Amino acid sequence: MRAVRGEILHFTSDPAVGGTEALRHFADGLLIVREGLVAEAGPADALLAKLPADARVEDRRGRMIVPGFIDTHIHFAQTDIIASPGGQLLEWLERYTWPVEQAFADPAHAATVAEFFCDELLRNGTTSAAVFPTVHRASVDALFEAALRRRMRIISGKVLMDRNCPEFLCEGCEGGYVASKELIERWHGRGRLLYAVTPRFAATSTPQQMRLAGRLFAEHPGVYLQSHLAENRAEVAWIHELYPEARSYLDVYERFGQLGPRSVFAHCVWLDDADRARMAATGAAISFCPTSNLFLGSGLFDLAKADAAGLRVGIGTDVGAGTSFSMLQTLGEAYKVLQLNGQSLSPERAFYLATLGGARSLYLDDRIGSFAPGCEGDFVVLDPAATPLLARRSAACTTLAERLFVLMMLGDDRAVAETWVMGEPAWRRP
Template sequence: MRAIRGELLHFLGDPAERGADAVEHFPDGLLIVREGLVAEAGPAAALLAKLPADARIDDRRGRLILPGFVDTHIHCAQTDIIASPGGQLLEWLDRYTWPVERRFADPAHATEVAEFFCDELLRNGTTTAAVYPTVHRASVEALFEAALRRRMRVISGKVLMDRNCPAFLCESCEGGHAESVALIERWHGRGRLLYAVTPRFAATSTPQQMRLAGQLFADHAGIYLQSHLAENRAEVAWIRELYPDARSYLDVYERYGQLGPRSVFAHCVWLDDADRRRMAATGAAMSFCPTSNLFLGSGLFDLAQADAAGVRVGIGTDVGAGTSFSMLRTLAEAYKVLQLNGQSLAAERAFYLATLGGARSLYLDDRIGSFAPGREADFVVLDPTATPLLARRSAACGTLAERLFVLMMLGDDRAVAETWVMGEPAWRRP
């Protein structure tokens, strides 16, 4: 057993639905961890007396402790092309993505990038992520190996592409299916790892590969499916040409059995209300990726319409078109995207989306995303004095909501003092 003392904040529900009742806040709190799981969280004055005499107490007073961040869409293989300028989605794929992903045929390169990638997630307070590797089996093995050693919760799977991509990344439909089955058998449920069937997007898979991907999703209990959806207008038009019989881009995925609980679709910018209602009805989730949508000029996500339809929504950094591993930076851009769309994002709702909301979108809220008893003890320790400006502005705040908003707008990786995984320190700022 060990205990961490500091300012605790987590969510019991969505603040947009439950208001103040969704927020549980202990200005002087104690988080008690036993065997990697949350035993209890509450006011320090009441809980300190419950501790055995030999319990270890880590004092983090003056710091804000939240559940670890949940990134619902990110590309490990694109780490080395973050901040590459020029072009919108389809041009960016041709110019940057395909060439860098080619290098992951080399297991040594895949391992080196995966090690850096997982460390970078932890350095930014992210403890759970839904991750894209490449078509290469080595890229999946390297990512899962790196995450397993760090005891992180990672959802990933081999990317499937059998058309409309360079020959050096194109595979046979049958080969991609066979490798996916082997990887599921080897990795799904090992440690905290979970497998995701990963057709890159409908344009790069033949109807036969899309059908087999949907079959994999149906045949293996508890696995995930992740893909891209309606990110860019030119992409949407291309899908219409490739699948002329489909009602919409979303309908392509549904026709091949790829909608349901634990299916996660990134972007979802150019959808109509019928699409949103269908996602809600099937239990599919959206990943809101503000920094990449702005960087590639893709469009503005409509959170209000997603909420009205009842769709599950999480936040994705979408590195490398996304411009930061930091969930704080990503939330700041989410606020701006919604401002441009005539909507608002309260700070409490933003941090909910980055924690419990992300967990709910991945159907993992019974295991992560809060400090409820029995949850895995993943958490991030944030320093509101990490920079002179952040310290000065935070000192002038009168409410929790204002402090969270300042942290969201001015914070970045420097505000992450520590990241803990399963009740043990996984990263500390020097």
């Protein structure tokens, strides 16, 4: 058993719908985890009395305990090209992404990057993530092996590409299908790992590969499908040229059986109302990637229209076009994106999207994203005095909403004091 005392915050529903009733906040709270799962979370004075006399209580008073952050879209193979300047999406792929991904054919290189990547997630408070590797089996094995040792919940799968990419990343569609099937059998459901069929985006897959990706998704109940959708205007125009028979970019994925519960599409900046309605009807989810969309000049995500359509939405850092592993920094940029779009993001909703909202978009809200009894015991201990400016500004706050807002606007990896996975410390700030 583990018992941790501090200020506790988690969500039971979306604050945009449920208001203050959607959150559970205990200024002096206690989180009890047994055998890796949440047993109870509530006011410390009531729960301390239930503990055995010899129980050890980890005292984190003065700090805020929230569920582990959930990153719904990130590229581990792009770790080493974060902050590479110049160009919009298609140029950036040519200039940076293709060359760096070539190296992941080497298992030793893939393992080195995977180890760093998983540690960096934990250092930033991220305990669960939907991750793109590369076309190489070695990249999938390396990522899952690193995550398995850390007991993280990672969703990933071999990238599928058989056209419009360099020859060294191009693979026959049948070979990609067979390799994906073998990887599903090896990794899906092992520990906390889950497999995702991963066509990179419709431009880099022939119709036959898209068909086989949809087949994999249908053949293996419980697996995921992840891809990119309507990120950049030039990309959207290119998809129209490649698939002129499709009504829209989204329609390409639907034609090949790739929409449904557990399909997650990054970006979705340039959708129309019909696309949003179709995504909602099929249960597909969006990963909102604000730092990447700003960095590549892709456009401004419309959260209000996604909400109006009833869509599931999570937050993605999208490293390496995204500019930070920090979910706190990413939430700050999400606020700015929505400001530019004439919308507002409350701090409560922001933290919901980074936790329970992300879990709901991945159909994992019965396992992660909150401190409901039975959920996996992943949590982050945030330090509101991590930097002199953060400490000064936090001290002047008078409400929970204000303190959350300050954390997401001024906080970064330095505000993460500890990250716990399945009730055990996984990272602590020195």
